[in-house]
Amino acid sequence: xxxxxxxxxxxxxQEGEDFTTYCNSSTTLSNIQWYKQRPGGxxxxxxxxxKSGEVKKQKRLTFQFGEAKKNxxxxxxxxxxxxxxxxFCAGYMEYGNKLVxxxxxxxxxxx
Amino acid sequence: DGGITQSPKYxxxxxxxxxxxxxxxxxxxxAMYWYRQDPGQGLRLIYYSQxxxxxxxxxxxxxxxxxxxxxxxxxxxxxxxxxxxxxFYLCASSIRDSxxxxxxxxxxxxxxx
Numbered sequence: 752x753x754x755x756x757x758x759x760x761x762x763x764x765q766e767g768e769d770f771t772t773y774c775n776s777s778t779t780l781s782n783i784q785w786y787k788q789r790p791g792g793x794x795x796x797x798x799x800x801x802k803s804g805e806v807k808k809q810k811r812l813t814f815q816f817g818e819a820k821k822n823x824x825x826x827x828x829x830x831x832x833x834x835x836x837x838x839f840c841a842g843y844m845e846y847g848n849k850l851v852x853x854x855x856x857x858x859x860x861x862x
Numbered sequence: 863d864g865g866i867t868q869s870p871k872y873x874x875x876x877x878x879x880x881x882x883x884x885x886x887x888x889x890x891x892x893a894m895y896w897y898r899q900d901p902g903q904g905l906r907l908i909y910y911s912q913x914x915x916x917x918x919x920x921x922x923x924x925x926x927x928x929x930x931x932x933x934x935x936x937x938x939x940x941x942x943x944x945x946x947x948x949x950f951y952l953c954a955s956s957i958r959d960s961x962x963x964x965x966x967x968x969x970x971x972x973x974x975x
Contacts, residue, residue, distance in 0.1 A: 760902065784963060793952060794905070796963040839904060843961050850960035852897075854904040 755842045757853030765861050770827040772856035774840035781845040783816055783823045788855070789836040830860050865889065866967035868953050873972045883938045883970045885953035891965070892958050894936035898922060899950040899969075911936055912959055940972065947974045
């Protein structure tokens with residue numbers, strides 16, 4: 752079936768270090784969405800990428816969508832303790848009108 | 863104050879009982895969704911609805927039922943047929959369909975013993 756694989760499952764970084772999480776889809780995506788879930792909270796939408804090769808920035812966060820629209824990454828520069836949480840990618844597949852979530856990457860930041 | 867509300871936040875039930883989780887939105891969104899979240903497994907879609915009086919099964923619909931009698935409301939019933947009902951349940955909505963960003967409620971943590 753349609754799958755979105757996300758790695759790593761877990762990352763523990765020192766405050767100030769960079770962090771990257773990657774998503775790979777078995778099928779071409781129409782768009783990819785990224786969400787953040789703080790510990791004990793609910794997922795909150797961060798961004799959506801639609802175009803092949805698209806790059807978007809939100810302050811210290813950089814999001815990329817691959818040329819083939821099958822992979823994506825989220826990079827955080829100089830992590831802060833406020834970045835802790837689980838980051839999910841979710842790929843939208845137009846055929847079947849389906850949004851498939853990756854398993855998420857749990858980020859912990861040591862201060 | 864617009865958003866999605868879910869109640870209750872925590873719910874405890876005995877095995878063999880049906881239980882209904884509430885989800886209400888005042889965002890005027892057409893589409894609503896129910897997800898189940900288990901540790902390390904991300905979000906799995908249970909049911910979704912794109913219009914009143916219509917809904918579709920997601921990937922793990924067995925043991926669950928829903929209704930969409932009003933645009934604002936999408937309650938989920940966890941039946942006694944669901945083998946592992948203990949989980950965190952999240953309701954979400956989007957303006958039209960899954961291509962659009964989803965707004966999540968605060969979730970209900972269900973424990974069945």
